Amino acid sequence: MIKDQTNFFSGVLFLAVGLGVVVASLGYQIGTPARMGSGFFPLCLGIILLFLGAALAFQSCTAGAIRERLETWELKPLLIILGSVTLFGVLLLDFGLIVATIAMVVASSFASREGSWTTIFATSVFLALFCYLIFVVGLELQVPVLPSLS
Amino acid sequence: MDLFQNLLLGFATALSYENLAYCLLGCVLGTAIGVLPGLGPLATIALLLPFSFGLEPVTALIMLAGVYYGAQYGGSTTAILVALPGETSSVVTMIDGHQMAQNGRAGVALSTAALTSFFAGCVGTVFLATFARPLSSIALDFGPAELFALMLLGLVGASAMTSQSMLKSLGIMVIGILAGLAGTDITSGAQRFTFGFTELWDGVDLVALAIGIFAFTEIVTQLELHAHEAGLRGKITRLMPSREDFKRMMPSALRGTALGIAVGALPGAGPSIASFGSYTLEKRFSKYRYELGNGAIEGVAGPEAANNAAAQCAFVPTLTLGIPGSATMALLLGVLVINNIQPGPQVINSNPELFWGLIASMWIGNLMLLVLNLPLVGIWVKLLKVPYHVLYPSILAFSCIGIYSVNYSIFEVYVTVFFGLFGYLLRKLKFEPAPIILGFVLGPMMEQHFRTALLISRGDYGIFVKSNISITLLVLTIGLLLLMSMPAIRRRFSAVEAEEG
Numbered sequence: 001m002i003k004d005q006t007n008f009f010s011g012v013l014f015l016a017v018g019l020g021v022v023v024a025s026l027g028y029q030i031g032t033p034a035r036m037g038s039g040f041f042p043l044c045l046g047i048i049l050l051f052l053g054a055a056l057a058f059q060s061c062t063a064g065a066i067r068e069r070l071e072t073w074e075l076k077p078l079l080i081i082l083g084s085v086t087l088f089g090v091l092l093l094d095f096g097l098i099v100a101t102i103a104m105v106v107a108s109s110f111a112s113r114e115g116s117w118t119t120i121f122a123t124s125v126f127l128a129l130f131c132y133l134i135f136v137v138g139l140e141l142q143v144p145v146l147p148s149l150s
Numbered sequence: 151m152d153l154f155q156n157l158l159l160g161f162a163t164a165l166s167y168e169n170l171a172y173c174l175l176g177c178v179l180g181t182a183i184g185v186l187p188g189l190g191p192l193a194t195i196a197l198l199l200p201f202s203f204g205l206e207p208v209t210a211l212i213m214l215a216g217v218y219y220g221a222q223y224g225g226s227t228t229a230i231l232v233a234l235p236g237e238t239s240s241v242v243t244m245i246d247g248h249q250m251a252q253n254g255r256a257g258v259a260l261s262t263a264a265l266t267s268f269f270a271g272c273v274g275t276v277f278l279a280t281f282a283r284p285l286s287s288i289a290l291d292f293g294p295a296e297l298f299a300l301m302l303l304g305l306v307g308a309s310a311m312t313s314q315s316m317l318k319s320l321g322i323m324v325i326g327i328l329a330g331l332a333g334t335d336i337t338s339g340a341q342r343f344t345f346g347f348t349e350l351w352d353g354v355d356l357v358a359l360a361i362g363i364f365a366f367t368e369i370v371t372q373l374e375l376h377a378h379e380a381g382l383r384g385k386i387t388r389l390m391p392s393r394e395d396f397k398r399m400m401p402s403a404l405r406g407t408a409l410g411i412a413v414g415a416l417p418g419a420g421p422s423i424a425s426f427g428s429y430t431l432e433k434r435f436s437k438y439r440y441e442l443g444n445g446a447i448e449g450v451a452g453p454e455a456a457n458n459a460a461a462q463c464a465f466v467p468t469l470t471l472g473i474p475g476s477a478t479m480a481l482l483l484g485v486l487v488i489n490n491i492q493p494g495p496q497v498i499n500s501n502p503e504l505f506w507g508l509i510a511s512m513w514i515g516n517l518m519l520l521v522l523n524l525p526l527v528g529i530w531v532k533l534l535k536v537p538y539h540v541l542y543p544s545i546l547a548f549s550c551i552g553i554y555s556v557n558y559s560i561f562e563v564y565v566t567v568f569f570g571l572f573g574y575l576l577r578k579l580k581f582e583p584a585p586i587i588l589g590f591v592l593g594p595m596m597e598q599h600f601r602t603a604l605l606i607s608r609g610d611y612g613i614f615v616k617s618n619i620s621i622t623l624l625v626l627t628i629g630l631l632l633l634m635s636m637p638a639i640r641r642r643f644s645a646v647e648a649e650e651g
Contacts, residue, residue: 052324
């Protein structure tokens with residue numbers, strides 16, 4: 001019986017990563033301790049991770065473990081924030097810094113229920129100009145500023 | 151060269167216009183993020199890393215260090231005025247500090263915090279200046295086996311000091327090391343963990359990892375909580391403490407400073423542990439211990455002195471041994487690595503202007519913070535009125551451009567998104583992710599030392615127990631592991647919320 005879900009799944013995470021690392025490391029050169037290949041050190045780490053994961057998962061099933069349920073996942077803010085950052089990456093080179101920043105700020109504002117459209121829009125325009133001044137004018141960052149017309 | 155000459159060199163470096171300006175910038179930013187809850191020094195330093203690439207390494211360090219100790223000052227301001235600790239290390243200050251504010255002594259509480267912080271910061275800086283050199287000269291003749299053992303102790307020590315279970319802490323640190331190994335293996339030239347992306351041949355970027363796991367995850371968590379309103383209570387009237395106040399705060403400040411120095415110099419223990427420890431100390435030894443909890447000045451003076459002294463002394467292991475005591479320190483070491491300066495005991499000799507310049511700048515920075523915090527406290531409090539729905543898009547915008555500017559690569563932006571996802575997973579599994587940065591920065595160096603040691607010994611693992619130094623270090627590591635796996639100690643420790651920095 002799993003008593004401590006949080007720790008159990010943490011253990012599973014370690015086991016999964018550890019397994020992946022061990023498999024990948026075996027594909028690299030292992031070598032001998034005196035002439036170590038690129039797989040030697042990662043292999044050791046992978047094995048350590050497997051042990052840690054197994055111990056953690058085992059511990060969470062023992063009688064002494066404190067009962068704890070996994071926290072609920074509210075995926076909306078996560079997906080909106082990471083999505084808007086991805087959007088920035090997609091837009092930056094073709095549409096330039098100004099458009100990418102405005103789009104990112106507007107998209108990310110869906111994650112919060114506060115703030116009117118005017119505030120959001122004003123923030124996005126202000127940030128776009130601010131970033132332009134600091135990064136492009138000030139720090140001379142090489143980045144397209146406006147959409148390239150082609 | 152004696153200490154005086156070294157300090158002269160340091161001040162000559164720190165007092166250049168450029169370095170002064172960046173020191174001030176760091177202190178201002180540090181105070182600001184200290185005041186704002188939900189944005190720690192770790193995330194801020196990660197955000198500022200890309201800006202610092204164009205700077206001289208010493209200038210970059212001066213600015214980022216300013217952010218780090220500036221946050222300790224700013225964090226206590228909001229703790230006292232609105233019972234909202236900006237940093238974990240100011241949670242204790244809140245107990246008596248906010249009580250003082252409610253008794254109409256907000257100004258005195260603020261100036262006590264600032265003055266004791268300044269005092270402790272000065273003592274801490276002197277301590278750092280005096281003991282850094284002897285300490286580093288011990289480590290100077292360490293071979294690869296000793297360095298490996300030292301790094302192992304540093305990593306285990308730092309993960310022992312978090313409030314999560316030892317297993318989780320160690321595991322997340324190992325994952326950090328693995329992330330650090332990704333890319334081209336310098337010895338054999340082979341690609342490791344690149345998943346077919348040529349962009350990963352140079353390895354995972356420190357900035358992408360840190361911003362993804364700390365800044366993005368923090369924003370998402372804050373948005374889930376929907377709680378970012380703060381009401382300001384208590385007017386600031388008289389700032390200067392009376393004679394009586396001074397008399398009462400001095401012993402506590404001295405005790406706090408001593409404790410902070412001792413705790414800060416240990417790898418892994420940081421300002422939070424120091425301030426909690428100091429409060430306990432005051433409760434036991436202060437003449438006015440029965441007033442603690444009801445707005446006693448000792449409850450502000452002790453912990454504030456302790457956390458600032460600890461913040462200052464955390465630089466001791468970082469700069470002298472190249473072993474960062476916390477994730478924030480690991481990021482600062484990352485600045486050195488990016489600038490092709492191998493962190494370690496040789497830094498003091500090979501880059502004296504960097505080392506002494508940083509130390510001198512800390513003293514100057516503490517002075518700046520005193521000025522920034524006392525007369526200007528009203529401005530900082532206004533920062534709390536910035537609504538979160540304006541703040542977080544700004545953080546995101548700076549993050550995005552910053553990450554792109556590291557390598558002029560969109561790929562890094564996507565790597566950051568990946569680590570944001572991973573950081574969220576860790577948060578849901580109740581991990582404290584700080585050890586991942588330590589592993590990431592130290593991991594590749596550890597592998598090198600491990601390899602070189604075994605190459606020298608022709609594969610004989612006995613090299614790790616050949617010298618007294620490495621035996622001592624390994625015994626300490628094992629002792630720490632055993633100690634921290636004892637449940638009784640664990641439980642006591644998890645009462646102390648571990649430091650996020």
